[in-house]
Amino acid sequence: MATLIDSNKVKYLCSCKRLKPLSYLYYCKYCKPLTLKCKDCVIHEIDQKFFCTNCLDNKVQKEVMAVKYKCSSCFNCPNCKNLLLTRASSVKVPKDSAASNQSLEQQSPQTPQQPQKVYYLICVFCRWTTREVGIPDVTSVPDGWKLLENPFSKRVQELTEAYKVIAAREKLEKDRKKFPTLKRRSLYISGSSASSSILHSDKYGILAPAQKRLAVTASIGNQNLDPQITIEQQFKSLIKPAETVDSFDELPEDFFTKQSNINSITSITQRHANPDFQPSKTSELYPLNKFYQSKESKRCSGCEHNVLKPESNIISIKFKLHQMAVFLVPEVRIVTIPEWKINEPNEVMLSVTNRYEGDVNISFVNLADDKVSNLSNFEANARIEFEYQDSVIIDRQDNSKVVPAQLKQTDEQTKGFVCFRRDNKIAVKCLVTPMTKPTNKEPDYVKCIFGLKCSINMPESSSPQIQSSSSGSKENFTNSVITHHVFVDFGPLKLENGLKVVPKPRYIDDCLKTLVK
Amino acid sequence: MSAQIAQGALVCEDRVELVGDVTIGTRTLIHPSVKIIAEAGPVIIGENNLIEEQTVIVNKFKEGDDRNNIKVMIIGDNNVFEVGTYSEALKIGDNNIFECKSKVGREVTVSNGCIIGAMCELNTNEILQDNTIITVKQRRIANEKPQSQLSQLDFLSKLLTNFQKFKKPNTTVRT
Numbered sequence: 001m002a003t004l005i006d007s008n009k010v011k012y013l014c015s016c017k018r019l020k021p022l023s024y025l026y027y028c029k030y031c032k033p034l035t036l037k038c039k040d041c042v043i044h045e046i047d048q049k050f051f052c053t054n055c056l057d058n059k060v061q062k063e064v065m066a067v068k069y070k071c072s073s074c075f076n077c078p079n080c081k082n083l084l085l086t087r088a089s090s091v092k093v094p095k096d097s098a099a100s101n102q103s104l105e106q107q108s109p110q111t112p113q114q115p116q117k118v119y120y121l122i123c124v125f126c127r128w129t130t131r132e133v134g135i136p137d138v139t140s141v142p143d144g145w146k147l148l149e150n151p152f153s154k155r156v157q158e159l160t161e162a163y164k165v166i167a168a169r170e171k172l173e174k175d176r177k178k179f180p181t182l183k184r185r186s187l188y189i190s191g192s193s194a195s196s197s198i199l200h201s202d203k204y205g206i207l208a209p210a211q212k213r214l215a216v217t218a219s220i221g222n223q224n225l226d227p228q229i230t231i232e233q234q235f236k237s238l239i240k241p242a243e244t245v246d247s248f249d250e251l252p253e254d255f256f257t258k259q260s261n262i263n264s265i266t267s268i269t270q271r272h273a274n275p276d277f278q279p280s281k282t283s284e285l286y287p288l289n290k291f292y293q294s295k296e297s298k299r300c301s302g303c304e305h306n307v308l309k310p311e312s313n314i315i316s317i318k319f320k321l322h323q324m325a326v327f328l329v330p331e332v333r334i335v336t337i338p339e340w341k342i343n344e345p346n347e348v349m350l351s352v353t354n355r356y357e358g359d360v361n362i363s364f365v366n367l368a369d370d371k372v373s374n375l376s377n378f379e380a381n382a383r384i385e386f387e388y389q390d391s392v393i394i395d396r397q398d399n400s401k402v403v404p405a406q407l408k409q410t411d412e413q414t415k416g417f418v419c420f421r422r423d424n425k426i427a428v429k430c431l432v433t434p435m436t437k438p439t440n441k442e443p444d445y446v447k448c449i450f451g452l453k454c455s456i457n458m459p460e461s462s463s464p465q466i467q468s469s470s471s472g473s474k475e476n477f478t479n480s481v482i483t484h485h486v487f488v489d490f491g492p493l494k495l496e497n498g499l500k501v502v503p504k505p506r507y508i509d510d511c512l513k514t515l516v517k
Numbered sequence: 518m519s520a521q522i523a524q525g526a527l528v529c530e531d532r533v534e535l536v537g538d539v540t541i542g543t544r545t546l547i548h549p550s551v552k553i554i555a556e557a558g559p560v561i562i563g564e565n566n567l568i569e570e571q572t573v574i575v576n577k578f579k580e581g582d583d584r585n586n587i588k589v590m591i592i593g594d595n596n597v598f599e600v601g602t603y604s605e606a607l608k609i610g611d612n613n614i615f616e617c618k619s620k621v622g623r624e625v626t627v628s629n630g631c632i633i634g635a636m637c638e639l640n641t642n643e644i645l646q647d648n649t650i651i652t653v654k655q656r657r658i659a660n661e662k663p664q665s666q667l668s669q670l671d672f673l674s675k676l677l678t679n680f681q682k683f684k685k686p687n688t689t690v691r692t
Contacts, residue, residue, distance in 0.1 A: 080652065126652045127632055132660050263657045282657060 010332050012325070013485035016041035019378060025325035026307040028300035029458065034482050035302070036325055042307060043299040050292040051314040054083060058314050059292065070289035075145070077123035078285040081273060084121040084130075086141055091118050119144065121287055133283050148286055150276045162238040166231060330354045330362055330394060330454060332486050335427055337502040340446055340493050345385065345431035348490070349504065354394040354424045358457050361391040364430070365451030365483060378487050382448040385431045388417035391455070397424045420508045427508055434493055446490040455481040520553075521688045527674050528684040537576075542566070542594070546674050549681065558587040563594040563611075567670050572598045575605050579623060593629070597666050612662045630662030 007021035014020050015035040026037045051058040052071035059067075075084040092113040118137035121130045131137070138144025150156070264282050271278045279285055298308040309321040335349035354360045364386040392414060420427035434446045457477045495501060520535035522528055525543040528535070533547060537555030541547070542564040550570050553560055557578045568574070576590040593611040598604065601618040610629040615621065619633040622640035627633075631645050634652035648659040 079657075080654070126634070126655075127650050127659065127663065267655070 009334055009489050009491075011487040011489075012036060012329065013487070014038040014041065019487055022325055022329060022331050025329075026298065027323050027325045027328050028303065028305060028307055029323065030303045030305045031300060034328070034458075034480060035300075036329070036484070037298075037300060037307060039298075041301050043301055043304070045297045045299060047295040047297065047310070047312070049312065049314065050294045052290055052292055054290055056314055064292045069292045070147075071292060072147070072289065073141075073145070074290040075121055075287035076273075076290055077126060077128050078270060078273060078279075078288050079128040079282075080123060080126040081269075081288070082123055082125045083290075084123050084287055086119050087122045088117050088119050089137075090115040091137070092116075121145075128285075130287060133285055135286070145287065147289070148277065158239055162235060165238060166235055169231065169234065327355050327357075328456070329484055330356075330360055330452065332452065332488070334488065334490060335502075335508070336504055337490060337495075339495065339501050340434055340490075342434050342442060342493070343436060345433045348430055348432045349419065349427050349508070350430060350488075351420075351425055351427045352394060352452075355397060356456055358396050360394050360396075361455045362394060363389060363391040363453045364428070365389075365453050367449050367451045367485065378447060378449070380447045380449045380487070381437065381443040382432050382434045382446050382490075384448040384450050384488075385433070386417070386450070387429070387431075388415055390414075391453075392418055392426065392428070394426055395424050420511045422507075422511070432490065443493055446493050447488065448490070449485060449487050452484045452486050453481065454484065455479055519687075520684075522684055522686045523688050524686045526686055527677065529677070530682040530684055533684070544670070544674075546670055546677070548572075548677075555590070557582070558589050560590045560592070562592045563596075565595045565667065565670060566592065566598070567596070567666060567673070568598045569600045569602075571600055572602045573604070574598070575603075576607070577605065577623075595665065595667070599635075612665070614663055614666075630659070632659075632663055 007023055010021065011019040012022050012025060013036070014025060015037060018038055018040060020038045024038060026042060028035055028037055048061055049058055050061060050064040050069070052074055054074040055071065057071060057073070076082065077084050093116045094113055116139065118139055119141050120135075120137045122128070266279055266282055266285065270285065271280065273288055274286065277284070277286070295310040295312075295314070297306060297310060299305065300307050306321050307323045309319060310316075311318050311320050331353045333351045333353070335351050336347075338346045338348060340346055352362060366385065416429075418426050418428055432446065432448055434443060437443055456479070458480055459477055492499065520528075520539040520541065522541045523543040523545075526541045526545045526547075528541060528545075528547040529549045529551075531549035533549060534552045534554070535541075536553070538559035539553050539555050540559065540561045542562055544564050545562055545566040545568070547553075547568045548570045551568050552573045552575070553562070553568075554573075554575045554577065557576050560574065560576050562568075562574075574590075574592070576588070578584060588607055590607050592609045593613075595611050596609060596613045596615070598615045599617045599619075602615040603620045604615065605623040606621045606625045606627050607623060609627045610631075612630045613627055614632045616633060616635040616637075618636050620638040620640075621627065621633060622638075624642035625639050626644040628645055628647050628649075630648040632650045633639060634650070637651050637653060639651065646658055648662055650657055650659050
């Protein structure tokens with residue numbers, strides 16, 4: 001899709017004053033006026049449902065945390081990080097072990113042999129296989145592959161437990177500071193010891209949850225409530241501190257005498273892909289478990305309405321709510337690029353595509369010397385002029401049943417400003433004048449800004465609750481007018497290094513010819 | 518000099534260009550729109566090779582080469598040239614796979630069991646070790662040679678006979 005490839009040529013101004021290509025923007029229909037939102041100014045929410053993108057096995061967060069977010073049956077290649085495929089091959093094994101012993105002894109070729117299916121993993125991109133590093137083939141899939149045990153897992157567990165104790169103590173001390181007087185504190189903290197505690201006079205069990213929680217913190221805190229012992233001391237008593245390594249084994253003799261083979265050493269990315277082991281030789285590579293992923297929904301930061309909401313079904317890639325700016329704001333693209341003449345008007349063609357479900361009236365606004373011109377280091381250095389300032393109608397995408405815009409608005413009305421019109425796309429002519437800088441130097445790039453004033457009919461939507469209650473009644477349409485700031489980067493002023501003038505496409509020429517007739 | 522096609526070799530007629538002294542071994546399958554050009558000396562292709570569409574195999578002079586110094590290009594057995602391969606390598610051993618759109622220069626000697634990955638361009642002056650695997654970001658040496666493509670070759674040679682015209686073999690099998 002050309003939108004994605006050349007997405008950095010034409011940018012729109014987001015409500016957070018950043019410049020983003022249209023395909024990266026969302027809109028919020030509840031904010032008045034309609035605002036564009038980019039990924040930096042929406043609230044991201046992660047779904048609680050986690051799934052493996054390969055086997056689509058889904059789990060809730062607690063389950064995934066227990067397996068460290070790793071899928072047990074899907075693997076990535078440790079060499080190139082692409083997906084590993086399971087491949088079956090058959091190995092001939094003797095019919096039973098007794099027979100095999102005999103055959104070894106007697107060396108008889110007639111021992112009955114029976115093919116057995118074994119599986120190994122292969123990467124179709126770099127042809128890495130598990131056989132290459134000597135991982136034995138398995139006879140059953142998918143549970144045949146066992147995870148490697150981290151040699152330091154015991155230490156890691158000890159550390160996490162020690163930190164849990166420390167965290168509880170820190171929380172307790174914080175609570176103490178909150179209630180400085182001993183009397184009040186005793187109400188909350190002393191727990192089991194103080195008979196006067198209000199928690200113990202809780203006759204009706206209303207405070208039971210709070211009581212339980214406090215009892216836990218108190219029990220941890222009571223162990224080492226002596227303020228003489230600092231946190232550091234307590235930590236040291238809980239766990240053996242790490243030892244500094246002073247001496248290393250000497251390098252083997254081979255290291256100096258043998259020629260090093262760079263192919264047998266892993267790259268940094270390969271090492272970091274497996275942080276538990278960080279293999280340094282290619283012979284130590286082990287298949288990487290695929291990680292569980294989850295879907296993400298986005299909310300408007302202003303009104304907290306959803307702007308993007310995926311379907312909860314993990315197999316589906318569709319959206320429940322899908323407010324991408326592409327479906328509301330007309331998309332501007334560069335059609336032609338001329339041989340630039342500095343300080344002279346150059347004729348350039350821009351196309352505007354409407355992907356909204358209704359017709360759109362647009363008009364072009366000159367934004368000379370506006371405040372926005374210096375936003376986000378854009379530094380516009382060209383003036384853009386539109387000969388026709390009134391509104392132009394663009395059809396909606398599916399115009400099978402309505403009057404085409406060409407009939408509503410003839411080309412005489414637009415004075416030839418619209419030079420191409422087909423379905424939901426028009427092309428317009430404009431004049432771009434690259435200006436010399438104040439220092440009399442020629443600019444390197446041609447960049448300009450203009451305003452795109454769109455007026456669309458939108459269904460009235462104040463809030464979803466009201467909508468649902470008034471369903472069945474006629475939808476009210478309101479006409480909303482928004483001016484979008486469009487930042488166009490035409491590329492370098494001097495067309496060098498293989499850059500060429502982009503002429504008018506043939507379909508526009510054909511269109512013009514038919515108009516003349 | 519016309520090409521010598523051994524008995525049992527399948528060379529499609531459709532847009533296949535065999536220029537100069539080209540020898541094609543038995544059971545080798547050449548798909549349509551393949552170019553094999555023997556400009557700077559003969560090209561000898563062994564047995565059981567699979568040469569797919571738009572492959573170009575050229576034995577040509579480099580700039581500044583002595584035009585009288587003729588070199589023979591020898592391609593071994595059981596090699597696979599996938600779609601769009603370009604090869605100038607003078608010596609290619611057995612069981613190699615050239616993936617789609619790979620490019621091999623004249624100075625390279627490809628030994629046995631090598632895989633040149635898709636879109637990889639090799640213009641060095643070297644002898645590739647046996648079972649070398651070259652992919653876009655790295656190269657390494659595999660433990661074993663790649664899987665044999667003979668079944669694919671058999672399948673294709675059965676299938677293609679239904680749809681393609683073949684050039685007639687004009688030499689008998691060497692004994």
